[in-house]
Amino acid sequence: MEIDEAREVRTTCPYCGVGCGVLAKVAADGQVTVRGDPDHPANFGRLCSKGSALAETIDLDGRLLHPEIHGRRTDWDEALDLVASTFSRTVAEHGPDAVAFYVSGQLLTEDYYLANKLMKGFVGSANIDTNSRLCMASSVAGHRRAFGSDTVPGTYDDLELAELIVLVGSNLAWCHPVLYQRIAAAREKRPEMKIVLVDPRRTMTADIADMHLAIAPDGDDALFTGLLAWLGRHNALDRAYITAHTTGFGQALFAASALDLAGVAAATGLGEDELVRFYSLFAATAKTVTVYSQGVNQSSSGTDKVNAIINCHLATGRIGKPGAGPFSVTGQPNAMGGREVGGMANMLAAHMEIENPVHRDRVRRFWNASAVAEKPGLKAVEMFQAVADGRIKALWIMATNPVDSMPDADAVETAIKSCPFVVVSDVLARTDTVRHAHVRLPAAAWGEKDGTVTNSERRISRQRSFLTAPGEARPDWWIIAEVARRMGFGEAFAHETPAEIFGEHAALSGFENDGARDFDIGFYAGVDAESYASLEPFQWPAPRPGGGATGRQPVRFFADGNFYTPDGKARFIAIRATTETRTSPDFPLILNTGRIRDHWHTMTRTGKSPRLSQHIAEPFVEIHPVDARQHGIGDADIVCISSPRGDVLVRALITPRQRQGSVFAPMHWTDQFAAKGRLDALTTPLTDPVSGQPALKHVAARIERFAAKAFGFAVMREKPGLVDTSYWAIAKCRGGWRVELAFADDTTDWTAFAGSLFDAPLAEMLAYHDGDAGQHRIAAFDGNQLSGALFIAPGPVAVSRGWAAQQLEEIHASQRERFRIVAGRAGAERPDAGATVCSCFNVGVNQIVAAVAAGCTTVEAIGNALKAGTNCGSCRSEIRAIIEANRVQAAE
Numbered sequence: 001m002e003i004d005e006a007r008e009v010r011t012t013c014p015y016c017g018v019g020c021g022v023l024a025k026v027a028a029d030g031q032v033t034v035r036g037d038p039d040h041p042a043n044f045g046r047l048c049s050k051g052s053a054l055a056e057t058i059d060l061d062g063r064l065l066h067p068e069i070h071g072r073r074t075d076w077d078e079a080l081d082l083v084a085s086t087f088s089r090t091v092a093e094h095g096p097d098a099v100a101f102y103v104s105g106q107l108l109t110e111d112y113y114l115a116n117k118l119m120k121g122f123v124g125s126a127n128i129d130t131n132s133r134l135c136m137a138s139s140v141a142g143h144r145r146a147f148g149s150d151t152v153p154g155t156y157d158d159l160e161l162a163e164l165i166v167l168v169g170s171n172l173a174w175c176h177p178v179l180y181q182r183i184a185a186a187r188e189k190r191p192e193m194k195i196v197l198v199d200p201r202r203t204m205t206a207d208i209a210d211m212h213l214a215i216a217p218d219g220d221d222a223l224f225t226g227l228l229a230w231l232g233r234h235n236a237l238d239r240a241y242i243t244a245h246t247t248g249f250g251q252a253l254f255a256a257s258a259l260d261l262a263g264v265a266a267a268t269g270l271g272e273d274e275l276v277r278f279y280s281l282f283a284a285t286a287k288t289v290t291v292y293s294q295g296v297n298q299s300s301s302g303t304d305k306v307n308a309i310i311n312c313h314l315a316t317g318r319i320g321k322p323g324a325g326p327f328s329v330t331g332q333p334n335a336m337g338g339r340e341v342g343g344m345a346n347m348l349a350a351h352m353e354i355e356n357p358v359h360r361d362r363v364r365r366f367w368n369a370s371a372v373a374e375k376p377g378l379k380a381v382e383m384f385q386a387v388a389d390g391r392i393k394a395l396w397i398m399a400t401n402p403v404d405s406m407p408d409a410d411a412v413e414t415a416i417k418s419c420p421f422v423v424v425s426d427v428l429a430r431t432d433t434v435r436h437a438h439v440r441l442p443a444a445a446w447g448e449k450d451g452t453v454t455n456s457e458r459r460i461s462r463q464r465s466f467l468t469a470p471g472e473a474r475p476d477w478w479i480i481a482e483v484a485r486r487m488g489f490g491e492a493f494a495h496e497t498p499a500e501i502f503g504e505h506a507a508l509s510g511f512e513n514d515g516a517r518d519f520d521i522g523f524y525a526g527v528d529a530e531s532y533a534s535l536e537p538f539q540w541p542a543p544r545p546g547g548g549a550t551g552r553q554p555v556r557f558f559a560d561g562n563f564y565t566p567d568g569k570a571r572f573i574a575i576r577a578t579t580e581t582r583t584s585p586d587f588p589l590i591l592n593t594g595r596i597r598d599h600w601h602t603m604t605r606t607g608k609s610p611r612l613s614q615h616i617a618e619p620f621v622e623i624h625p626v627d628a629r630q631h632g633i634g635d636a637d638i639v640c641i642s643s644p645r646g647d648v649l650v651r652a653l654i655t656p657r658q659r660q661g662s663v664f665a666p667m668h669w670t671d672q673f674a675a676k677g678r679l680d681a682l683t684t685p686l687t688d689p690v691s692g693q694p695a696l697k698h699v700a701a702r703i704e705r706f707a708a709k710a711f712g713f714a715v716m717r718e719k720p721g722l723v724d725t726s727y728w729a730i731a732k733c734r735g736g737w738r739v740e741l742a743f744a745d746d747t748t749d750w751t752a753f754a755g756s757l758f759d760a761p762l763a764e765m766l767a768y769h770d771g772d773a774g775q776h777r778i779a780a781f782d783g784n785q786l787s788g789a790l791f792i793a794p795g796p797v798a799v800s801r802g803w804a805a806q807q808l809e810e811i812h813a814s815q816r817e818r819f820r821i822v823a824g825r826a827g828a829e830r831p832d833a834g835a836t837v838c839s840c841f842n843v844g845v846n847q848i849v850a851a852v853a854a855g856c857t858t859v860e861a862i863g864n865a866l867k868a869g870t871n872c873g874s875c876r877s878e879i880r881a882i883i884e885a886n887r888v889q890a891a892e
């Protein structure tokens, strides 16, 4: 494709914490194209499948375009006045803690900064928390306990310099794909680099691992306390570093020694030989980076796990050095920016501490604030409990969907429904949360708003607008400032541009900061509009010239062995590994929740992309074959997963990659995409006692086969309205929509059902019924075009999904072609490609298997033959797995 460089806008991907640079271009006809920014230091031009498909997610379908009060369209003035007056009145009548903001790692730093300033500096409460609480709060707490500050010492370069990378609870291949690709590329250059994956599941990340430790759920603290004890026993400590730069080592080692090797093996479910191999490798490899994410953080002992990892790095002096250190990678695009502005209920702005009176006074003077919060506010789970019991009477939710993403989601939905006043700022008119808002405020979306985000390696990058906001949509910072002004705080919220907000945020970070605080971007204090417009990605700290030793040079935190504790020493944390049994005879399995490759959070954006929706098109549960057999569940059955909190219906995927005794299901599906797929209806409000982060990866559950009387699959041009059946899951495809179906009851009139799905009253129907065999196929044609096709069978429907969806885009002039659809078969000249593996080039599993059989036994050879894996590369690990599974056959 020819790209006009001059008209491309440099921006940043809005999905994961890798923070890839994106070049977006709008053609004269309004067509948007995106590609990776070759000059961005996070990705050097790479994008994963989600980033590559960004242009497919920016249409106006479903957008909230105007402010609404109780579903009635109104203007901004009325909506903002109502929000401001209701919040002011609630504070006046019930005190500042009767109101709350629930915000998001999707907000830009400038939005986040103003929301935090309003709540903590002028409302006088710290009741502002963020969905980042669900993502990495345990890392924040662990950093603060060990370092005295929330400092991420690692950088992406370290991953390429390391000799050993330990990935803990991190499916990098799917959740941080560009980092995975960077590691895979480094490993290709230096095959001696070793990679260990610690994960209960054999995820796609295992593809590049030398060792996969299929650890028991929540066994990580035992694994790393066991490692500390082992390092102690085997004289593998850096005693000089421990003495010079740390405190608390003796207690930490004593606590860690509570378990001997056999005890660690029992607690982790790993063999002693596996443990010794891992421990020996760690001990012998100075350049070790331990990468961890939600598998560590989303736990009732998440903070202890983080500190167990950090302890091992402190004990070996492997921190603050190139290619060595603990490294928390964040889930969201601006989780780090939220931390910087104090978007969490227990932090103040600019990494200052809310409990510290000196910090509070400093922030009060800087903001000239009328009411600085005196104590930490309610963390996410506590916040919605306070909404439920009536302590919070006015709630403003910004850029997030807690009805789907919070644990115990049904209870959260009930709480929101009961709240006297709920405001939601969102880009969409219809989400599971927006439907309960009294006031809906249309927010500008990615591509329409300006600001900054911070990625996992502390790199601040600009998100730039390249589209005009539609309707009356406005940036979040503008909405917050307008409400603040109407609440009487106009002087402090007089900002007219995001540049002004960023300049103030930067100034606060450098205010009275003589190097005692890690977060300092004082270099950009009061940045002017022009400099902000052209701001290049940079890593913090970036103190003002002369305001610190470093100026604008890259800084390696902790290189000098100094930390942000009062005595300058890092703190070991004494951790006793605990094992907790949550299962019971009624709920004998452990449910692990997470993400998939091609969807993001609650699918409000990725669900718009046909390309992203075809990789995995319905909610599913991974079950080990033994567990599946015990529960009488076959592949592709519909399964009811239940917990004491609720139940969902999902498709069974039986795989030995899953650990026996545990099941895995993704968290993306909502009421907008499935009949009963909201996974967080099952999770519990159990949290880590230090960080308040919910234990989303360890939920007691049971599985049962859903006794479907019939299964179905349908494609259709128009999105169906109400789908009247027990199980349905809808996904976008190129020519329209595809729906998976299962029926608990006997339905006799399948033609009428098809008519209700297709919304094509004038269509010509072609049908085949074999009542005895339970087979029914109905196709509806509008002229030469297919309006919809429905396939019903007594078991999971064996029709190629890709082929069926493709028929929506083709012309069906002859009766023979139409009957072929009713037959549910492609002609012999068009073999079934199988389930999509490569979304970029629409390559299916059957095509890859055929290529392997023809002698393509490397990912590169598959790429040459089919192009699969040659664009974003997100599917390369799956291709490799398919090759491995079929290689023997190919060699025979």
Ligand code: SF4
Binding pocket: 013, 014, 015, 016, 017, 018, 019, 020, 043, 046, 047, 048, 049, 050, 051, 052, 176, 177, 178, 179
């Ligand atoms: Fe976006 Fe993918 Fe990069 Fe994450 S890895 S920032 S989702 S392109």
